[in-house]
Amino acid sequence: MIIACCTDLAGKVRGKAFPATQFEKRTRRGVGWTPTNVQITCFDAIADSPFGSLGDLVMIPDEAARVRVDLGGDAGVEHFALSDIRHLDGRPWELCTRSILKAALDRLERVAGLGLFGAFEHEFQFADRGGVVGSAYTIGGFRTERRFAESLIGAMRAAGLDPDTFMKEYGAGQYEVTMGPARGVAIADHSTILRELVQALSEREGRHATFTPIRDPAGVGNGAHIHLSFLDHAGKPATWDPKGKHEMTRTAGQFVAGILKYLDSIVAITAPSVVSYLRLTPHRWSAAFNNLGFRDREASVRICPVSDLSDVAKAAQFNFEFRAADSAASPHLQLAAIVNAGVQGIEEGLEVPEATEEDLSLLDAPALAARGYVRLPQSLGQALERFQSNPTVVGWFPEGFADVYVKHKTGEIAFLEGKEQQEVCALYEATY
Ligand code: GLU
Ligand code: MG
Secondary structure (H helix, E strand, O other): OEEEEEEOOOOOEEEEEEOHHHHHHHHHHOEEEOHHHHHEOOOOOEOOOOOOOOOOEEEEEEEEEEEEEEOOHHHOEEEEEEEEEEEOOOOEOOOOHHHHHHHHHHHHHHHHOOEEEEEEEEEEEEOOOOOOOOOOOOHHHHHHOHHHHHHHHHHHHHOOOOEEEEEEOOOOOEEEEEEOOEEOHHHHHHHHHHHHHHHHHHHHOOOOEEOOOEOOOOOOEOOEEEEEEEEOOOOOEOOEOOOOHHHEOHHHHHHHHHHHHHHHHHHHHHOOOOOHHHHOOOOOOOOOEOOEEEOOOOOOEEEOOOOOOOOOOHHHHOOEEEOOOOOOOOHHHHHHHHHHHHHHHHHOOOOOOOEEOOOHHHOOHHHHHHOOOOEOOOOHHHHHHHHHOOHHHHHHOOOOHHHHHHHHHHHHHHHHOOOOHHHHHHHHHHHO
């Protein structure tokens, strides 16, 4: 069987399976889908839904996003196709994350004549084994999970992803996996596929891998770092300008400026869980302010290094990284929010931002404000408030999206009310 599926507001991949022999037919007819499903939170409660029991949709699987990987052993074959959700008359559904991303990418093409090229870098933790003390970045830490890593790299390749690196990260049982860049909607598709492969392989071995934004506030978080650059119509890199500020083209600089200007209003989408805000705090190498960092790992957007040693041209190496994101989100929605913010920056003709090389947490509020920095929201509730009250940001999304999104997340927050922080962390660890 094959599952037609799509990432949703909860950052879950939901869908419906059918015999693979029907695939071709289903790429035209789709499989039936229900609007209220989008209000199922990551804890399986149904948030306030404007749709109730009404309505019908179709999910149309995309051949280009079809994955068939034999995981071996009892696990058998992992077979799914990422899909678009449409109304019965064929219009994209307003809550379809993949269609929302496609619209954002069209806007980038329309406004700047650019295509997006990039990759998600993922951190996750094995929750089933206590972290081995002294294993951060070590060969021993890698050795512990070599078998898993070898399976994952093979599965990524079979799924059409371009495996890059796998390493023991700093945190307890924490690993990081990277992949080569893809174009457009495939950037988010590949992130979705990677997360599913990690989950499928760990389930096969009776393991528990978690992408939760943070397991324990005393430890480090699991980030999703989104590397981005642009391609022009000829498919040539169009982000690097050796004479530009921070070596960015003016357009790339304005795109980054847009991200930073609207960041506090989009983190509700890029870092969308209650515990995401335990991670977005200073001194965790995540992101706490709307700053650009030049090779600084404590910035929301970081200009990544280019090396003279590489056989890849600098123009092709050059990229920037969005760090205020985690894997509790739909990668399609994350990318849509970032792209829309960036294009907004281009449209507004914003100045290319300065880069920080200091600890912003040492500045008080007036000093921050004088330099145009804001502390990012410190709770999901605050983040939703900023999202909802920014008409520009709300306007990037289809009619009704913001209202449904806020209701969804309000339902998620309500489910956790009265629970201790430890229990809240444990619930997120279980669901992601
Ligand atoms: N774990 C950090 C985060 O939450 C990132 C560490 C790194 O720079 O790789 O984003
Ligand atoms: Mg890392």
